[in-house]
Amino acid sequence: MTSVPPRPPGPRDPGDAWVVAETGERYWGRFGAAGLLAFDPERGVLLQHRVGWSHHGGTWALPGGALHEGEGPLLGAIRESQEEAGVPDGAVVPRFTHVYDVGVWRYTTVVADVAEPFEPVISDPESLELAWVAPGDIDDLPLHPGFAAAWPLLRSQLAVRPAVLIDAANVVGSVPDGWWRDREGAAVRLRDRIASLASTGLPAEALSLVGEWWFPGFELVVEGVARGVHGADGVRVVAADGSGDDALVRRAASDAEDGLRVTAVTSDRELRGRLEGVGARVVGTRWLLDLLG
Structure with missing residues:
Protein backbone atom coordinates (compact mmCIF):
# COMPACT_ATOMS: atom_id res chain seq x y z
CA MET A 1 0.00 0.00 0.00
CA THR A 2 1.23 3.49 -0.81
CA SER A 3 2.13 5.34 2.36
CA VAL A 4 0.27 8.53 3.13
CA PRO A 5 2.52 11.39 4.18
CA PRO A 6 1.44 13.43 7.19
CA ARG A 7 -0.22 16.80 6.79
CA PRO A 8 2.01 19.78 7.59
CA PRO A 9 1.66 21.28 11.06
CA GLY A 10 -0.89 24.03 11.59
CA PRO A 11 -4.44 24.72 12.80
CA ARG A 12 -6.73 21.78 12.14
CA ASP A 13 -10.46 21.67 11.52
CA PRO A 14 -12.38 18.62 12.82
CA GLY A 15 -12.84 17.63 9.17
CA ASP A 16 -9.08 17.41 8.59
CA ALA A 17 -8.73 13.68 9.18
CA TRP A 18 -8.49 10.47 7.20
CA VAL A 19 -11.48 8.20 6.65
CA VAL A 20 -10.44 4.55 6.37
CA ALA A 21 -12.56 2.14 4.33
CA GLU A 22 -12.86 -1.55 5.23
CA THR A 23 -10.49 -2.29 2.34
CA GLY A 24 -7.84 -0.14 4.02
CA GLU A 25 -8.06 2.71 1.50
CA ARG A 26 -7.83 6.14 3.05
CA TYR A 27 -9.71 9.25 2.00
CA TRP A 28 -9.01 12.77 3.19
CA GLY A 29 -11.90 14.56 4.93
CA ARG A 30 -13.89 13.30 7.88
CA PHE A 31 -17.01 14.97 6.49
CA GLY A 32 -16.17 14.34 2.86
CA ALA A 33 -14.35 16.61 0.46
CA ALA A 34 -15.05 18.90 -2.48
CA GLY A 35 -13.18 20.57 -5.31
CA LEU A 36 -13.82 23.27 -7.89
CA LEU A 37 -13.61 22.77 -11.64
CA ALA A 38 -13.50 26.37 -12.84
CA PHE A 39 -14.06 26.48 -16.60
CA ASP A 40 -13.17 29.41 -18.83
CA PRO A 41 -14.00 28.81 -22.53
CA GLU A 42 -11.02 30.94 -23.54
CA ARG A 43 -8.39 29.49 -21.18
CA GLY A 44 -9.64 26.07 -20.12
CA VAL A 45 -9.80 24.42 -16.69
CA LEU A 46 -7.96 25.67 -13.61
CA LEU A 47 -5.68 22.89 -12.35
CA GLN A 48 -3.39 22.55 -9.35
CA HIS A 49 0.00 20.81 -9.53
CA ARG A 50 0.18 19.11 -6.15
CA VAL A 51 3.25 19.44 -3.96
CA GLY A 52 5.30 16.29 -3.41
CA TRP A 53 4.45 15.71 0.28
CA SER A 54 0.69 15.67 -0.43
CA HIS A 55 -1.34 12.56 -1.17
CA HIS A 56 -0.51 11.62 -4.80
CA GLY A 57 2.04 14.43 -4.83
CA GLY A 58 3.31 15.56 -8.21
CA THR A 59 -0.01 14.97 -9.94
CA TRP A 60 -2.45 17.51 -11.35
CA ALA A 61 -5.94 17.89 -9.89
CA LEU A 62 -8.59 20.44 -8.99
CA PRO A 63 -8.23 22.88 -6.10
CA GLY A 64 -10.15 21.27 -3.24
CA GLY A 65 -10.00 19.56 0.10
CA ALA A 66 -11.82 18.42 3.22
CA LEU A 67 -15.20 19.85 4.10
CA HIS A 68 -15.72 21.50 7.46
CA GLU A 69 -18.31 20.13 9.85
CA GLY A 70 -21.78 21.20 8.70
CA GLU A 71 -20.42 22.73 5.49
CA GLY A 72 -22.14 21.97 2.19
CA PRO A 73 -20.02 20.87 -0.78
CA LEU A 74 -20.82 23.99 -2.82
CA LEU A 75 -19.52 26.33 -0.11
CA GLY A 76 -16.66 23.98 0.68
CA ALA A 77 -15.45 23.81 -2.91
CA ILE A 78 -15.49 27.61 -3.20
CA ARG A 79 -13.71 28.05 0.16
CA GLU A 80 -11.01 25.51 -0.73
CA SER A 81 -10.44 27.10 -4.15
CA GLN A 82 -10.07 30.49 -2.50
CA GLU A 83 -7.61 29.11 0.05
CA GLU A 84 -5.53 27.16 -2.48
CA ALA A 85 -5.83 29.20 -5.67
CA GLY A 86 -7.01 32.68 -4.66
CA VAL A 87 -10.28 32.43 -6.59
CA PRO A 88 -12.02 35.79 -5.98
CA ASP A 89 -15.52 36.13 -4.55
CA GLY A 90 -18.13 36.05 -7.32
CA ALA A 91 -15.64 34.98 -10.00
CA VAL A 92 -17.40 31.69 -10.78
CA VAL A 93 -21.03 30.61 -11.20
CA PRO A 94 -21.88 26.98 -10.37
CA ARG A 95 -23.29 24.91 -13.25
CA PHE A 96 -23.49 21.37 -11.87
CA THR A 97 -22.08 18.95 -9.31
CA HIS A 98 -20.73 15.43 -9.68
CA VAL A 99 -20.30 13.06 -6.73
CA TYR A 100 -17.89 10.18 -6.20
CA ASP A 101 -19.35 8.09 -3.36
CA VAL A 102 -17.62 5.10 -1.75
CA GLY A 103 -20.13 4.75 1.06
CA VAL A 104 -17.92 5.93 3.90
CA TRP A 105 -16.80 9.03 2.04
CA ARG A 106 -17.97 11.39 -0.74
CA TYR A 107 -16.09 13.77 -3.01
CA THR A 108 -18.14 16.45 -4.76
CA THR A 109 -16.82 18.19 -7.85
CA VAL A 110 -18.45 21.58 -8.37
CA VAL A 111 -18.26 22.54 -12.05
CA ALA A 112 -18.54 26.30 -12.41
CA ASP A 113 -18.28 28.83 -15.23
CA VAL A 114 -15.88 31.74 -14.90
CA ALA A 115 -17.99 34.90 -14.81
CA GLU A 116 -15.14 37.31 -14.03
CA PRO A 117 -11.73 36.33 -15.48
CA PHE A 118 -8.99 36.09 -12.87
CA GLU A 119 -5.43 34.90 -12.43
CA PRO A 120 -4.96 32.19 -9.80
CA VAL A 121 -2.58 32.80 -6.92
CA ILE A 122 -0.72 30.13 -4.94
CA SER A 123 -1.91 30.89 -1.45
CA ASP A 124 -1.02 27.77 0.53
CA PRO A 125 1.83 25.20 0.56
CA GLU A 126 -0.14 22.46 -1.24
CA SER A 127 0.55 23.80 -4.76
CA LEU A 128 3.65 23.62 -6.91
CA GLU A 129 1.88 25.64 -9.58
CA LEU A 130 -1.55 26.63 -10.85
CA ALA A 131 -2.44 26.75 -14.51
CA TRP A 132 -5.29 27.10 -16.97
CA VAL A 133 -5.23 23.98 -19.16
CA ALA A 134 -7.24 23.43 -22.34
CA PRO A 135 -9.58 20.41 -21.98
CA GLY A 136 -7.84 18.67 -24.88
CA ASP A 137 -4.47 18.88 -23.12
CA ILE A 138 -5.51 17.60 -19.69
CA ASP A 139 -5.11 13.91 -20.55
CA ASP A 140 -1.44 14.57 -21.35
CA LEU A 141 -0.70 15.47 -17.71
CA PRO A 142 -0.02 13.07 -14.82
CA LEU A 143 -3.42 13.30 -13.15
CA HIS A 144 -4.51 12.54 -9.61
CA PRO A 145 -6.23 9.12 -9.84
CA GLY A 146 -9.55 10.44 -8.55
CA PHE A 147 -9.61 13.30 -11.03
CA ALA A 148 -8.45 11.02 -13.85
CA ALA A 149 -11.40 8.71 -13.20
CA ALA A 150 -13.96 11.54 -13.15
CA TRP A 151 -12.50 13.65 -15.96
CA PRO A 152 -14.06 11.86 -19.00
CA LEU A 153 -17.59 12.41 -17.66
CA LEU A 154 -16.85 15.94 -16.50
CA ARG A 155 -15.37 16.84 -19.88
CA SER A 156 -18.40 15.43 -21.71
CA GLN A 157 -20.65 17.83 -19.80
CA LEU A 158 -18.68 21.04 -20.32
CA ALA A 159 -20.73 21.82 -23.41
CA VAL A 160 -24.07 21.19 -21.67
CA ARG A 161 -25.79 24.38 -20.55
Whole structure:
Protein backbone atom coordinates (compact mmCIF):
# COMPACT_ATOMS: atom_id res chain seq x y z
CA MET A 1 0.00 0.00 0.00
CA THR A 2 1.23 3.49 -0.81
CA SER A 3 2.13 5.34 2.36
CA VAL A 4 0.27 8.53 3.13
CA PRO A 5 2.52 11.39 4.18
CA PRO A 6 1.44 13.43 7.19
CA ARG A 7 -0.22 16.80 6.79
CA PRO A 8 2.01 19.78 7.59
CA PRO A 9 1.66 21.28 11.06
CA GLY A 10 -0.89 24.03 11.59
CA PRO A 11 -4.44 24.72 12.80
CA ARG A 12 -6.73 21.78 12.14
CA ASP A 13 -10.46 21.67 11.52
CA PRO A 14 -12.38 18.62 12.82
CA GLY A 15 -12.84 17.63 9.17
CA ASP A 16 -9.08 17.41 8.59
CA ALA A 17 -8.73 13.68 9.18
CA TRP A 18 -8.49 10.47 7.20
CA VAL A 19 -11.48 8.20 6.65
CA VAL A 20 -10.44 4.55 6.37
CA ALA A 21 -12.56 2.14 4.33
CA GLU A 22 -12.86 -1.55 5.23
CA THR A 23 -10.49 -2.29 2.34
CA GLY A 24 -7.84 -0.14 4.02
CA GLU A 25 -8.06 2.71 1.50
CA ARG A 26 -7.83 6.14 3.05
CA TYR A 27 -9.71 9.25 2.00
CA TRP A 28 -9.01 12.77 3.19
CA GLY A 29 -11.90 14.56 4.93
CA ARG A 30 -13.89 13.30 7.88
CA PHE A 31 -17.01 14.97 6.49
CA GLY A 32 -16.17 14.34 2.86
CA ALA A 33 -14.35 16.61 0.46
CA ALA A 34 -15.05 18.90 -2.48
CA GLY A 35 -13.18 20.57 -5.31
CA LEU A 36 -13.82 23.27 -7.89
CA LEU A 37 -13.61 22.77 -11.64
CA ALA A 38 -13.50 26.37 -12.84
CA PHE A 39 -14.06 26.48 -16.60
CA ASP A 40 -13.17 29.41 -18.83
CA PRO A 41 -14.00 28.81 -22.53
CA GLU A 42 -11.02 30.94 -23.54
CA ARG A 43 -8.39 29.49 -21.18
CA GLY A 44 -9.64 26.07 -20.12
CA VAL A 45 -9.80 24.42 -16.69
CA LEU A 46 -7.96 25.67 -13.61
CA LEU A 47 -5.68 22.89 -12.35
CA GLN A 48 -3.39 22.55 -9.35
CA HIS A 49 0.00 20.81 -9.53
CA ARG A 50 0.18 19.11 -6.15
CA VAL A 51 3.25 19.44 -3.96
CA GLY A 52 5.30 16.29 -3.41
CA TRP A 53 4.45 15.71 0.28
CA SER A 54 0.69 15.67 -0.43
CA HIS A 55 -1.34 12.56 -1.17
CA HIS A 56 -0.51 11.62 -4.80
CA GLY A 57 2.04 14.43 -4.83
CA GLY A 58 3.31 15.56 -8.21
CA THR A 59 -0.01 14.97 -9.94
CA TRP A 60 -2.45 17.51 -11.35
CA ALA A 61 -5.94 17.89 -9.89
CA LEU A 62 -8.59 20.44 -8.99
CA PRO A 63 -8.23 22.88 -6.10
CA GLY A 64 -10.15 21.27 -3.24
CA GLY A 65 -10.00 19.56 0.10
CA ALA A 66 -11.82 18.42 3.22
CA LEU A 67 -15.20 19.85 4.10
CA HIS A 68 -15.72 21.50 7.46
CA GLU A 69 -18.31 20.13 9.85
CA GLY A 70 -21.78 21.20 8.70
CA GLU A 71 -20.42 22.73 5.49
CA GLY A 72 -22.14 21.97 2.19
CA PRO A 73 -20.02 20.87 -0.78
CA LEU A 74 -20.82 23.99 -2.82
CA LEU A 75 -19.52 26.33 -0.11
CA GLY A 76 -16.66 23.98 0.68
CA ALA A 77 -15.45 23.81 -2.91
CA ILE A 78 -15.49 27.61 -3.20
CA ARG A 79 -13.71 28.05 0.16
CA GLU A 80 -11.01 25.51 -0.73
CA SER A 81 -10.44 27.10 -4.15
CA GLN A 82 -10.07 30.49 -2.50
CA GLU A 83 -7.61 29.11 0.05
CA GLU A 84 -5.53 27.16 -2.48
CA ALA A 85 -5.83 29.20 -5.67
CA GLY A 86 -7.01 32.68 -4.66
CA VAL A 87 -10.28 32.43 -6.59
CA PRO A 88 -12.02 35.79 -5.98
CA ASP A 89 -15.52 36.13 -4.55
CA GLY A 90 -18.13 36.05 -7.32
CA ALA A 91 -15.64 34.98 -10.00
CA VAL A 92 -17.40 31.69 -10.78
CA VAL A 93 -21.03 30.61 -11.20
CA PRO A 94 -21.88 26.98 -10.37
CA ARG A 95 -23.29 24.91 -13.25
CA PHE A 96 -23.49 21.37 -11.87
CA THR A 97 -22.08 18.95 -9.31
CA HIS A 98 -20.73 15.43 -9.68
CA VAL A 99 -20.30 13.06 -6.73
CA TYR A 100 -17.89 10.18 -6.20
CA ASP A 101 -19.35 8.09 -3.36
CA VAL A 102 -17.62 5.10 -1.75
CA GLY A 103 -20.13 4.75 1.06
CA VAL A 104 -17.92 5.93 3.90
CA TRP A 105 -16.80 9.03 2.04
CA ARG A 106 -17.97 11.39 -0.74
CA TYR A 107 -16.09 13.77 -3.01
CA THR A 108 -18.14 16.45 -4.76
CA THR A 109 -16.82 18.19 -7.85
CA VAL A 110 -18.45 21.58 -8.37
CA VAL A 111 -18.26 22.54 -12.05
CA ALA A 112 -18.54 26.30 -12.41
CA ASP A 113 -18.28 28.83 -15.23
CA VAL A 114 -15.88 31.74 -14.90
CA ALA A 115 -17.99 34.90 -14.81
CA GLU A 116 -15.14 37.31 -14.03
CA PRO A 117 -11.73 36.33 -15.48
CA PHE A 118 -8.99 36.09 -12.87
CA GLU A 119 -5.43 34.90 -12.43
CA PRO A 120 -4.96 32.19 -9.80
CA VAL A 121 -2.58 32.80 -6.92
CA ILE A 122 -0.72 30.13 -4.94
CA SER A 123 -1.91 30.89 -1.45
CA ASP A 124 -1.02 27.77 0.53
CA PRO A 125 1.83 25.20 0.56
CA GLU A 126 -0.14 22.46 -1.24
CA SER A 127 0.55 23.80 -4.76
CA LEU A 128 3.65 23.62 -6.91
CA GLU A 129 1.88 25.64 -9.58
CA LEU A 130 -1.55 26.63 -10.85
CA ALA A 131 -2.44 26.75 -14.51
CA TRP A 132 -5.29 27.10 -16.97
CA VAL A 133 -5.23 23.98 -19.16
CA ALA A 134 -7.24 23.43 -22.34
CA PRO A 135 -9.58 20.41 -21.98
CA GLY A 136 -7.84 18.67 -24.88
CA ASP A 137 -4.47 18.88 -23.12
CA ILE A 138 -5.51 17.60 -19.69
CA ASP A 139 -5.11 13.91 -20.55
CA ASP A 140 -1.44 14.57 -21.35
CA LEU A 141 -0.70 15.47 -17.71
CA PRO A 142 -0.02 13.07 -14.82
CA LEU A 143 -3.42 13.30 -13.15
CA HIS A 144 -4.51 12.54 -9.61
CA PRO A 145 -6.23 9.12 -9.84
CA GLY A 146 -9.55 10.44 -8.55
CA PHE A 147 -9.61 13.30 -11.03
CA ALA A 148 -8.45 11.02 -13.85
CA ALA A 149 -11.40 8.71 -13.20
CA ALA A 150 -13.96 11.54 -13.15
CA TRP A 151 -12.50 13.65 -15.96
CA PRO A 152 -14.06 11.86 -19.00
CA LEU A 153 -17.59 12.41 -17.66
CA LEU A 154 -16.85 15.94 -16.50
CA ARG A 155 -15.37 16.84 -19.88
CA SER A 156 -18.40 15.43 -21.71
CA GLN A 157 -20.65 17.83 -19.80
CA LEU A 158 -18.68 21.04 -20.32
CA ALA A 159 -20.73 21.82 -23.41
CA VAL A 160 -24.07 21.19 -21.67
CA ARG A 161 -25.79 24.38 -20.55
CA PRO A 162 -29.40 23.90 -19.43
CA ALA A 163 -32.11 26.55 -19.33
CA VAL A 164 -35.64 26.37 -17.93
CA LEU A 165 -38.21 28.43 -19.83
CA ILE A 166 -41.49 28.95 -17.97
CA ASP A 167 -44.97 29.85 -19.23
CA ALA A 168 -45.91 32.05 -16.27
CA ALA A 169 -49.59 32.44 -17.15
CA ASN A 170 -50.02 28.68 -17.54
CA VAL A 171 -48.25 27.85 -14.27
CA VAL A 172 -50.09 30.52 -12.29
CA GLY A 173 -53.42 29.50 -13.80
CA SER A 174 -52.94 25.84 -12.86
CA VAL A 175 -53.51 26.51 -9.15
CA PRO A 176 -56.92 27.93 -8.06
CA ASP A 177 -55.54 30.21 -5.35
CA GLY A 178 -57.29 33.44 -6.35
CA TRP A 179 -54.63 34.50 -8.84
CA TRP A 180 -57.30 36.13 -11.04
CA ARG A 181 -57.78 38.88 -8.46
CA ASP A 182 -54.13 39.98 -8.74
CA ARG A 183 -52.40 38.53 -11.79
CA GLU A 184 -49.27 40.64 -11.38
CA GLY A 185 -48.93 39.74 -7.72
CA ALA A 186 -49.33 36.06 -8.57
CA ALA A 187 -46.54 36.36 -11.15
CA VAL A 188 -44.29 38.05 -8.58
CA ARG A 189 -44.90 35.26 -6.08
CA LEU A 190 -44.06 32.67 -8.73
CA ARG A 191 -40.88 34.56 -9.66
CA ASP A 192 -39.75 34.66 -6.03
CA ARG A 193 -40.33 30.93 -5.57
CA ILE A 194 -38.34 30.22 -8.73
CA ALA A 195 -35.52 32.47 -7.48
CA SER A 196 -35.33 30.34 -4.33
CA LEU A 197 -35.22 27.19 -6.48
CA ALA A 198 -32.48 28.69 -8.65
CA SER A 199 -30.27 29.21 -5.61
CA THR A 200 -30.51 25.56 -4.52
CA GLY A 201 -30.39 23.94 -7.96
CA LEU A 202 -32.29 21.02 -9.49
CA PRO A 203 -31.61 17.29 -9.20
CA ALA A 204 -29.99 16.04 -12.39
CA GLU A 205 -32.80 13.58 -13.12
CA ALA A 206 -35.31 16.45 -13.28
CA LEU A 207 -33.42 17.75 -16.32
CA SER A 208 -32.59 14.30 -17.72
CA LEU A 209 -28.90 15.02 -17.21
CA VAL A 210 -26.03 13.20 -15.52
CA GLY A 211 -24.38 14.34 -12.31
CA GLU A 212 -26.10 15.18 -9.03
CA TRP A 213 -27.33 18.81 -9.04
CA TRP A 214 -27.57 21.39 -11.84
CA PHE A 215 -27.98 25.16 -11.67
CA PRO A 216 -29.78 26.10 -14.90
CA GLY A 217 -30.72 29.57 -16.02
CA PHE A 218 -34.42 30.33 -15.45
CA GLU A 219 -36.52 32.46 -17.80
CA LEU A 220 -40.06 33.45 -16.87
CA VAL A 221 -42.23 34.68 -19.76
CA VAL A 222 -45.04 37.00 -18.63
CA GLU A 223 -47.84 38.67 -20.55
CA GLY A 224 -50.74 41.07 -20.09
CA VAL A 225 -50.98 42.85 -16.75
CA ALA A 226 -47.99 40.89 -15.47
CA ARG A 227 -45.66 42.58 -17.96
CA GLY A 228 -44.48 44.96 -15.24
CA VAL A 229 -42.80 42.17 -13.26
CA HIS A 230 -39.02 42.49 -13.08
CA GLY A 231 -36.32 39.85 -12.81
CA ALA A 232 -34.72 38.56 -9.62
CA ASP A 233 -31.53 36.74 -8.67
CA GLY A 234 -31.32 33.68 -10.90
CA VAL A 235 -34.50 34.52 -12.82
CA ARG A 236 -34.73 36.49 -16.05
CA VAL A 237 -38.22 37.84 -16.75
CA VAL A 238 -39.22 38.19 -20.41
CA ALA A 239 -42.23 40.46 -21.06
CA ALA A 240 -44.18 39.38 -24.14
CA ASP A 241 -45.01 42.25 -26.48
CA GLY A 242 -48.11 40.40 -27.67
CA SER A 243 -48.86 36.71 -27.46
CA GLY A 244 -47.14 34.93 -24.60
CA ASP A 245 -47.08 31.73 -26.66
CA ASP A 246 -45.25 33.45 -29.50
CA ALA A 247 -42.73 34.93 -27.05
CA LEU A 248 -42.08 31.51 -25.53
CA VAL A 249 -41.43 29.94 -28.93
CA ARG A 250 -39.09 32.78 -29.91
CA ARG A 251 -37.14 32.47 -26.64
CA ALA A 252 -36.88 28.69 -26.95
CA ALA A 253 -35.60 28.97 -30.53
CA SER A 254 -33.11 31.69 -29.58
CA ASP A 255 -31.81 29.73 -26.58
CA ALA A 256 -31.41 26.59 -28.70
CA GLU A 257 -29.45 28.54 -31.31
CA ASP A 258 -27.17 29.75 -28.50
CA GLY A 259 -26.43 26.14 -27.59
CA LEU A 260 -28.64 25.92 -24.51
CA ARG A 261 -30.53 22.74 -23.64
CA VAL A 262 -34.04 24.09 -23.09
CA THR A 263 -36.67 22.60 -20.79
CA ALA A 264 -39.95 24.47 -21.35
CA VAL A 265 -42.70 24.39 -18.74
CA THR A 266 -46.31 24.50 -19.97
CA SER A 267 -49.39 22.29 -20.00
CA ASP A 268 -50.80 23.92 -23.14
CA ARG A 269 -50.98 21.12 -25.72
CA GLU A 270 -50.79 23.34 -28.80
CA LEU A 271 -47.87 25.30 -27.38
CA ARG A 272 -46.11 22.07 -26.49
CA GLY A 273 -46.02 21.07 -30.15
CA ARG A 274 -44.64 24.44 -31.20
CA LEU A 275 -41.91 24.34 -28.54
CA GLU A 276 -40.91 20.81 -29.42
CA GLY A 277 -40.70 21.96 -33.02
CA VAL A 278 -37.85 24.35 -32.13
CA GLY A 279 -35.97 21.73 -30.12
CA ALA A 280 -37.22 22.25 -26.57
CA ARG A 281 -37.94 19.46 -24.13
CA VAL A 282 -41.40 20.20 -22.75
CA VAL A 283 -42.72 19.29 -19.29
CA GLY A 284 -46.06 20.06 -17.65
CA THR A 285 -46.70 22.57 -14.89
CA ARG A 286 -46.81 19.78 -12.29
CA TRP A 287 -43.08 19.20 -12.94
CA LEU A 288 -42.29 22.72 -11.72
CA LEU A 289 -44.86 22.80 -8.92
CA ASP A 290 -43.43 19.59 -7.47
CA LEU A 291 -39.94 21.09 -7.51
CA LEU A 292 -41.20 24.27 -5.87
CA GLY A 293 -42.80 22.19 -3.14
